Amino acid sequence: MGRWIRESPAAIVPLALFVGSGTGLGAIAFRWLITAATRLFTGVSDYSAVGRVGNPYLPSLGVWFVLVVPVIAGAVYGPLVYRFAPEARGHGVPEVMYAVAERGGRIAPQVSVVKALASALCIGGGGSVGREGPIVQIGSALGSTVGRLTRLGTPRMRMLVACGASGGIAATFNAPLAGTFFAMELILRDFTAESFGAVVLSSVTASVVGRSVLGDHPFLTLPPFSVRHPAEYLLFLLLGAVVGAIGVCFSKVLYLIEDVCDWAWRGPEWLRPAVGGILLGALLLALPQMYGVGYPVLESAVEGHYMIGMLALLLVGKMVATSLTIGIGGSGGVFAPTLFIGAMAGTAFGDVVHDLLPSMTAAPGAYGLIGMGAALAGATRAPITAVVILFEITGEYTIILPLMAAVALAAGVSHLLSRDTIYTLKLLRRGVDIDRPRAGAALTGLTAGQISSPVPPPLPATTDMAHAAQALSHSPLGMLPVVDACGEYTGCVTARSVAEALSDPANDTATVGALAELPPTVTDDEHVADVLRRLADHPGTGLPVFDHDRTRLTGWISHEAVLAAIHPTDTH
Known part of the structure; x- marks a missing residue:
């Protein structure tokens, strides 16, 4: 099984x-x-x-x-x-x-x-x-x-x-x-x-x-959406650009306030949320609409219950309140605050254009809905998610065209203003770049079989831990294949798993057969560019190579073999 x-x-x-x-x-x-x-x-x-x-x-x-x-x-x-x-x-x-x-x-x-x-x-x-x-x-x-x-x-x-x-x-x-x-x-x-x-x-x-x-009902109760005039699409494009920039701004404010909190706090980390809670409480006393997630406030905004000044205050207040909550060591997401900020910005934008062009524009709440998607695209740079989630929230197909236009422009503006998103920036601040380019262009035409090395001596599944540790200590691979009584390959055992089994007194594992893992399968006719991705996904020191039918173990491929293929050494 x-x-x-x-x-x-x-x-x-x-x-x-x-x-x-x-x-x-x-x-x-x-x-x-x-x-x-x-x-x-x-x-x-x-x-x-x-x-x-x-x-x-x-x-x-x-x-x-x-x-x-x-x-x-x-x-x-x-x-x-x-x-x-x-x-x-x-x-x-x-x-x-x-x-x-x-x-x-x-x-x-x-x-x-x-x-x-x-x-x-x-x-x-x-x-x-x-x-x-x-x-x-x-x-x-x-x-x-x-x-x-x-x-x-x-x-x-x-x-x-x-x-x-x-x-x-x-x-x-x-x-x-x-x-x-x-x-x-x-x-x-x-x-x-x-x-x-x-x-x-x-x-x-x-x-x-x-x-x-x-229950099977919409997540938010939002007003119906409609486009009053074809010229409104130009306004939706402008809305996408403006709110996309606001989404990027939210990302910058979030980490700026977090940096300020890091600079100001000198006490133990476990006490930071309690002490910082004093500042958060003062903000909530002044603006109680910031308490918690705030979806009722979002609904009231797109339904037209707030004036432009209040919408601007709620927008800035949410940026500061969310950033402060994260900065003092709080635990919670930025997805919903991004939607909130987009709704405030979009509805305020709708109020302005509706006052200027009342006969050509829809209700301000319609712009609030589009603003939610645009802010999400600007902050996260995930345009497909932004379009789909607003469509599912509203349940109205009429929102698709203006939403796609605004989200596309918001994502474009986000690219122009920042190379990072609200998510990847947190990782970059730790020195982790998940968008870094991967190798592979130099490997075109090579197959795993052409650069694989011979199969290392396998361990029988009945090998005990002591003998397995000895065999692995003499192997440069850090892992060895395991075969059953009939000589059939059953997986690989790593030095790490054997060491963990030997160091755990409660572990009753007696043989390597119980520790055998199945790393990704590589065949000898696979391109090395594809194999490299499998090696990058696997924490071990190499992968077994099989024949085309995946019935016989034919070799072993490692990171070193791939590097040697990219930069062959001079043998003269």
């Missing part, structure tokens, strides 16, 4: 369904946690919708309770994150992107629980962040855990991480298409038939699970 899961192309189907259903249940539980935490701290399910009112549990404090709530929440989730999962701090998606691009999809399993608790406390305690980033990280951690338990190779491990990410977006927004393209565009960053099929299955499953509990 284990070998079928690791080798069969069909095995990804049940795994994707399992991850999708688990992520759907996780999204339901996470939303319940946020609502429960918000009720605990404020007495209502969404404080941003009720304005500046007191907490019924603490009537003596009146509206001043919002000064205390972020401090209490930070005092709880700060030590929790610091002690158990430091990667749960922040907005989550960059950590998933890093895990997929650089760590073979490996995410610590405790991240799911810590991220859910920390983000629920942060949002419920006034943090002006979104719930989409956390549920993406929660679902991705589930996918990674499933991949590790089933001992999948790196490509499939990454695929399951993307399945968890897509399921998180699908269940949260009731938007299976948006979940799919979010995972493909931002997490995997590569479209293949197998990965697309797996991600779609997970996304649909998570959405079905979410709908069964949360």
Whole structure:
């Protein structure tokens, strides 16, 4: 059974369904946690919708309770994150992107629980962040855990991480298409038939699970969309350029305020959210609409309940509140704040053009809807996701043409203004560039069989740990093939896995057969450019090479062999 899961192309189907259903249940539980935490701290399910009112549990404090709530929440989730999962701090998606691009999809399993608790406390305690980033990280951690338990190779491990990410977006927004393209565009960053099929299955499953509990209704109640005049398309293009630039601005403000917080704070990291919560509480006292995710405020804006001045105040307030929440060590996403900022900017733009051209333009809320997609494209540079998610949120096909025009221009402006996105900039600040060019142009025409070395002596599956350790110590490869009693290849065993088995007193593994892993399969007729990508995806020191029928082990290919093919040494 284990070998079928690791080798069969069909095995990804049940795994994707399992991850999708688990992520759907996780999204339901996470939303319940946020609502429960918000009720605990404020007495209502969404404080941003009720304005500046007191907490019924603490009537003596009146509206001043919002000064205390972020401090209490930070005092709880700060030590929790610091002690158990430091990667749960922040907005989550960059950590998933890093895990997929650089760590073979490996995410610590405790991240799911810590991220859910920390983000629920942060949002419920006034943090002006979104719930989409956390549920993406929660679902991705589930996918990674499933991949590790089933001992999948790196490509499939990454695929399951993307399945968890897509399921998180699908269940949260009731938007299976948006979940799919979010995972493909931002997490995997590569479209293949197998990965697309797996991600779609997970996304649909998570959405079905979410709908069964949360109901099958639009995520947001938004006004109908219409285009009043063909000339409006020029206004939508202008809107895309303006709001795309605002999306880039949000990214810069986010990390600027985070840098200021890093510069100002000299105490222990676990205490930072509690102390910084004083500043956040003061901001919430002045502008209670910034409390939590703020979707009711977004809906009120696109429905035309705010004047231009208030829309501008809410836009700037959200930028500062979200940046401050992340800067003090809070846990939550920036996806929802980006939509919020786009809605404010778009509706304000719509107010201006509607006052100037009342007979030619639609209601300002229509521009708010387009602004949401444009801000998302400007900040994340994921135009397909931006178009699809707004289409699924509104359920109106009439939005597609102006939305595509605005999103395309927003993404173009984002490229002109910054080489980084709101997600990749966080990684670049750590010295990680996931967009760096990959090698491969010099390998055209070469095949794996032409540069592979002879097969190293295999280990019988019955070899004990001591003899396996001795054999691996004399091998420069760090891993050796394993064969069964009939001489058939069953996988590879690594020096690392043997060392871990020997150092763990509780491990009762007796032979290398139980430790055999199945690295990606390479055939001798494959182009080396394709093999190089498999080597980059695999953390080992090489890969076994098979004949065309994948029945006989013919050689071994390593990074050194590929480098020698690119730069052959002078033998004269």
